[in-house]
Amino acid sequence: MKVPLSWLAEYVKLPPTKQLTDRLTMIGHLLDKELEVNGETVIDLELRGNRADLFGIVGIAREVSAAFETSLIAPKTVSLPRIDSKSPLITVNENAFDLVSRFTALKLSVKIKPSPAWMRKRLEAYGVPAINNVIDITNYVMLETAQPIHAFDYGLLRGGHLTLRRAKSGEIFHTIQQGTNIKLSSNDLVISDDEKAQTLMMIGGFYSGVNEKTEETLIEAAIYNQGSCRRTARRLKIATDAGTRQEKNLDPYGVGYALERAVYLLKELADAKVTSETSDYFPNPPKQTEIEFDENDIFRLGGVVVPGKEVVKMLNNLEFKTEAVSDRVLKVTVPTFRTDVEGIADLVEEIVRIYGYESIPLTPLTDQTPEPDTYPSYSIGEKLRDLLTGMGINEVVTLSMVANELAPGGIPLVNPPDPNFGNLRTKISPSLINYAQRLLNANQQRVSIFEIGKIFQKTIPKPVSKGDSFSDIEGYGESLHLGIAMAGKNEEKNWNNQPRDFNIYDLKGILDRLAILLGVDKLNYEIGQAGSVFWIEINVEELMKNISQFSPLYRVISAFPPIIEDINIVSMALPYEQLVAKIRKVSPLIANVCLVDKFNQKLTLRITYHSDKRQLSTQDIEPIRKQLQDLNRVGK
Template identity: 35%
Template structure:
């Protein structure tokens, strides 16, 4: 929001410099992003009055003017413009003046006649592109005054960063209210001098509101006999400073009032409205409208439209229709001033991908009570600037008038929240200056009525914030808390999610957070076999690659890995714990699952002189998953599987208590190529929601034996498809109590083992907690184990 300091001064006295004012506004919550000082594009141009005009004796198209510029004698100036007459107030460039573009003015002779200056057009002054004639100034300007001072062309522009909860600051007058509250000055509304004439408005038009929720209030006026043309220079200048392009006087007035008072307006060509009336309704099925930007826009039944008796003529609160546009032929105008439901306008704007100055304000919350003030202001300006006649009366459909909210704020509560004591009288004066009507006061509290332009204030804490920001955050002294901390018997246990995060960090992984929205094409890579085939699509996605709710965390991790690899970080261990969303048949809302996903790529450890570099592999990540689940108290096992997105033969399901709770494996080469990772990447994902529903393994205490142990090695040859985990389970079962540990320490495939088979070597530790084992006992247990694996798996003992 750009605020002209000259314009601001029309509503509140400003005695601060632009820099000091910007600082004050920023410190009270209205951030000023920048301050731009504007100077006029000319020098030594003054306001003059044409006293006399006579023909040039030596040129048919030139005239000789005598112009009063406040000196002892008038200047003689030769001019060729056809639009001047005696008595006109005009800009005069005296000798030594510099105009826009660097042109200099000096005394000279034109066709034998002396010319002591120059009468200027708007283009020569850099005010606009109009050079059809001399710029005619308002008749009340005093002669001899510098032009930039008379027209307030030198200015300061404050660029405000208005937050979404403060729509009241999206106008010059709204900013003036803030300045008044900060500085103690008083605000004043624009002086609206409107003369009504002609027929009563009830005989000219009517307004019907069919959707009172979408449009709680709609008012209109009719102005006839307007002449469409260019706006006056002062209005164009203000629009340009605010970043708006002048169009014509009627449209410019609606934009001018929007900037001035913050309430959006719209002007319809009255004679283009069928039956000359307005109907506010929802769009009909398959209805469409060509908007002012020339686009043909399809409407839905959820969108609010302004219609006449047969068709939509505007998208309510967003943009008008081309079928009711004000053009050069327009003679009568119907001015709309309405209040629309913010949610309805926001949804329509997002659905159409169309954001305007009007929708920007309506979707944040306009002021329903400013509506008629803005309407009258626009009608008065159209009568003044466009020569129109304002019909008697206005239409104002307001079925459910605004009822202001009342809130009490306690002085003790202010002290406890801010940590300082704000004198009650000061707190009350701050609220009063901000426009909160004081309803009642007691020694302990004050009750206020919230103004209609503050939709963001709804609770006591909001009023405390208002007091704090105007009182000055810099006046709040840093202090230690007054209350002592209460002693508790112990901190509550960490949630399962927090525990998972802590364990993964302990395994050397770094936590990341990615968006809950994803690319449907990326979700397809991992769909099926336990994951939804089709994710839930958003109605109004920001982009196609963020158009669905994620069904897995894996694409987000792979995308993060790609971004890091692209900037040279190739050794990565990342994880995320977050929600994923699966469609729930027959339900409106999705099923939400909490998932833990981790990925590793590159080198296992950082480079070190004592170790040879080695890349991470499947077993590294499998070990992380086993460590994680064991620390959480679950007895898990990995079962070989083939899952979408993973490398064939290098993927395993993670099972707990017979339930599949996740998977771990190497990412498929096709997906590695798709993400342009250029190196092997391993990934796991656990469904924590399913995992936490599984029973935990009871931890059994085993005393440390005082007796010696004995290690025996055993190497067996088995078929390639037999999993080592199954052998470990069989060995443990056969070894009974005296087998304390089973460790796989070697896997061999080679010349000494026939094709289709592999050699697995295990270290077995035997120990008793009651006595020293004899060789006979250990040998007997060992032989039992050998016999078990030979019988169950057809294993051959290697010697």
Template identity: 25%
Template sequence: MTISYNWLSEYLPQTIAPEELSKILTSIGLEVESMEKYESIKGGLKGLVIGEVLTCEQHPNADKLKKTTVNIGGNEPLQIVCGASNVATGQKVVVAPVGTTIYPTSGEPITMKVAKIRGVESYGMICAEDEIGIGESHSGIMILRNDAQPGTPAFEYFNTYNDVIYEIGLTPNRMDAMSHIGVAKDVCAYLSYHKGQEIKPVLPYNNELIPDNLDLPISVTIENEEACQRYAGVSISNVQVKPSPEWLQNRLKAIGIRAINNIVDITNFILHETGQPLHAFDADAITGNQVIIKNLPQGTPFITLDGKERKLNAADLMICNAQTGMCIAGVFGGAESGVKESTTNIFLESAWFNPVSIRKTSFTHGLRTDAATRFEKGVDISNTVNVLKRAALLIKELAGGSISSDVVDVYPHPQPKTIVTLTYSFLKKLSGKQYSPTEVKTILTALGFEVVLENEIELTLAVPFSKPDISLPADIVEEIVRIDGLDNIAIPTAITISPAIETIGFKEALKDKLAQYLTGLGFIEIMTNSITNSSYFNEATLAHTVKMINNLSADLNVMRPSMLETGLEAIGYNLNRKNNNLRFFEFGKTYFTSELGHYKEEEHLCLYATGQTGEDEWNGKGKAFDFFDVKGFVAAVLTTAGIKHISFDKKESENSISLNVFSGKNNVGTVSYLLPKQLKQFDIKQPVCFADISFDKLIQAVQAKKIAYEEVSRFPSVQRDLSIIVNKRVTYADVQNVVNKLKLQKLTNMRLFDVFESDKLGIGKKSFAISFTFMDEEKTLTDKEIEAAVNKIIQVLEKDLEAEIRKQ
């Protein structure tokens, strides 16, 4: 929230220095994240003065330069060399004396120094408007009115606007502080409590709004009373749409809002003054002089102020005339009914719209406006008419015209105030501080709470409508502690706690171990959103997907059933920024449902690889990531986790070439080479390999493994190599399975080191070269024992896989 010091000070009955005000705001929970000076003209024209050209002569050594003397109100005039063609005797000008820093419209600041120009000394500069940041013109020096007095500071002559701007970090519940008056109320409550006297904010409301005539009556009907619980309006005729006065433009520009015209600027001013959004309609566009608040049919086209056509949802609340929609209620105005330069009659709206309805409409259409932000947090329903009258009188003052109707206020079901009971014992328990009943009532009444009932034990309060977030005793405690000052809560000298028992230490330790290992392999950890877009998935998947009831946007509407899609979003984002060689890993969860109320979540470790394994070097090009690289990474991760018996098997998949990963007989994940049709959805044009390890199953497998120490063997191992010819359909995993069935105790390892394919081997054939390692823990193996084991391997390969042993 952006707050102007000058603007805020208008509602405070006493002046507070900017630094002191910053401390108060932070103390009461309105944390000042930044505090910066604002100048309508950069540099504030400091050091610049008004001067009068006393003499103007030709420079003795330059045809295009003039030697002048200028009176700037001092004892002696300044000699200044000027290159402007329009400088002349008797002119009133802006002068930058020596030592003054000027801030040009473009370029860096310049500090004036004594200069010798073509042999003549110059003690300053006569300025053009672009040289001091006032405008863009550089056609000549600025020539001021004749009544300008030499020696007058330029910032006084041009009436520059200076301010201090606070950026306040509001928590989402603090709707009441989303305005200058709301912040002023908090500051006054703080002062009232700490100074021991009642200090109230200076409010600008004037309820004496008397119609000038009744020439423009407009009726209001609320058809959807749940979404619109109060609607007020008034007509103003014969207004003149024009630029706002300078004071109003300065107020808005200081907090970052562009001035448009007096009508729009007033609605923006009132929004940031009171927190109540307003909307001004061109009254001539209100067909039938009727305003109807209702819902239109699903898919109804509507053109908004930005010129875009949007298809309405049946749940979107609309402000309509007798024939069509004019405005998406509380969110965005329509192109046809908005205020234009030709507008002469307006209908001014002030309303209360249901926060849930506004939030849904705002996110559905992607319209995050200031008005929607206020309405979705809840505005003060009791202040609707006060703000309307304040705005109408301001429009009459700045845009002329006449109030041409009575104030229409449709409030079908007046809302009761929320009642909350606070016990003093609960206040002490939660705040850690003993407050007296008098202190409590002083703070709460200063904040607008009404005491309904009180006794020695508790206090029953009516909550002001301006604080819709307060409904619990804990909320009241927060208000008391805030206004007392968060720094005033004493810190105890000792804290008594019971030590917690760590129940997830093993899981977190394993995560950390694997993360460290993957980082060492060059992987970067990513964290993606667990909420994703339903359009990524088919109907079969969506049938078991957890859908968001109150989704943040149309693109974020389901809990992810798969880790792949959010990871591909991250890859696509990096590829679009020329970061082409990527190794990512992520720990995350997926979510499923079988029926309403029955939900399940699973934890995963996923690896993503794309691009090259390394950059191109002078001695060779980098190798592209392939399926086997990621397969190797997965095997290494499982081995690091302590799992020995790892195997892979084919998996049928529509969008990828995939293998299932097994730990023993348990499927713990998959390794996939993604096909272009899936990558196209994310605009990825280079191959991506993906591994998905079920972290839950990995934990189970690791915990089931018994840790045992094995002495390093004293006896040597022996290697034997075999080259076999098999059918192309046979995989190395098939070979492993066949050999493992023999359960040869002396066989400690087998490794594939070459694959060869050629028509010379036979049609549909390929060759595997495999190294077998044998070892006996108790003695040195003999050639006879090794040959017997190798023969068993050869026999089973020939029998089960129809393998042919290649002879060297």
């Protein structure tokens, strides 16, 4: 999200830029980069997708206001005309009820002219070109409030009203971008007049845009189904600022606020006069979220104690309303624009990030650092990689989402990131064959590659019971497979050899060698040839059942378990053996010293405290720990 600082400063007092960006980063809005655009300082923030309110300058201003405890200056607005219960400007067809939750529109007479310099400068600093005052105002308000707004030339709308409906299969839509033709499906929502589709959820149409001849405009703001908007945008490959925002969980009550702001600016900059009442489709207004919040949950979930007065102050600064229910218990009313806050954990996050993550006390572990734990197939995967690369075969990684032509019988994705890659693979070999062929086409003489990756398959759904995995319940499963592909010559040509073409026996030789190294009598595999590419595919999870597991020997050392902890120490000008001896002299309870990590001149040592006579406690080792800390200070 690009934020021109002079624009932001209109709503909140700003500290120096470095202090501002550091504080924003600490409360969760990372600085991506700082730009200079036509002499204007612009900060580009990396925002979380669940914070729909921050995709507007006013939302950023609210965060700055809360972080620095300064006042927020709200943009000027005017009230909308009363709502016409008949909503003559809009109709929502029954087949589109699930695709739109609010749609509000009204008409105004306007005078088209260039926007003032200050508005053009701000839009250009963000990266939006100025066109004319009416279109610029809709873009300006969207960037200001995060709520997209669209303006039509009312005189170009056949029938004088808009209908929200699902597109007809194969219906053609002409975008505002040079009238590009797009073929729609029945899953797409269109906003049409009596003749044709005039706009989509994320982009306007070619035939009803505001132009220099426009005398009356219809402006609208809406909240659409997020998933539908995203799927349509991805399938049609349309990326717009409006679409980016409509894919977020926008505030339905922000529709009215954005239109009030737009009408104010239209009156100021386009001599606008309202010529209709407000048409508003809003069948299910959501209730404002209320949460009973126990302040003790801050320590339980966040690990920090925050005074009660500070809790109320921070929540109020974030525009949450609070009401005391009992001692340390509040009823918190969430502002409608905070659609990401749903429960107690969300409130704890809000308080801790404003209070400061750096305020969470550091509590050292009193035990050894946990060893990393991996799933069973990880070890066999690593072993296979070592063995195959040792045989001169190179590892490649391909996508589990494959091109449609490579996935006959594949598992179709509901919302693929790319319509051309809309299936999960059911075999690994087609991807490898395609990769090998690409290498041959690039004049690679020797192709010898392998991949270890997931494949997916349909399973028979079973009744839900405790312990079932998601894939079992839904009727889909996944498993780990190994694929190997070979093509071209068996070795690079030089003065002393005569390379030959790879053949199926080369692959079988690899299999025989692999079986010996894995300690199995036989490998179950699928083998084949596609053109000049020879390939093999093995189910790794089936292979794991045939590999004997290693069971380490062990012995009981003592009836009393040791206490183990890791410490950091500055490396002294001593050989390591002398350093260990010096540490052991601190106490007879130090049974072992082991180096587990080294960074620059700092060593991480694992200390084992043990007694054969009794169980040690933290009180026993606390004096030893202090002596080790003194030793460390002397070492510095």
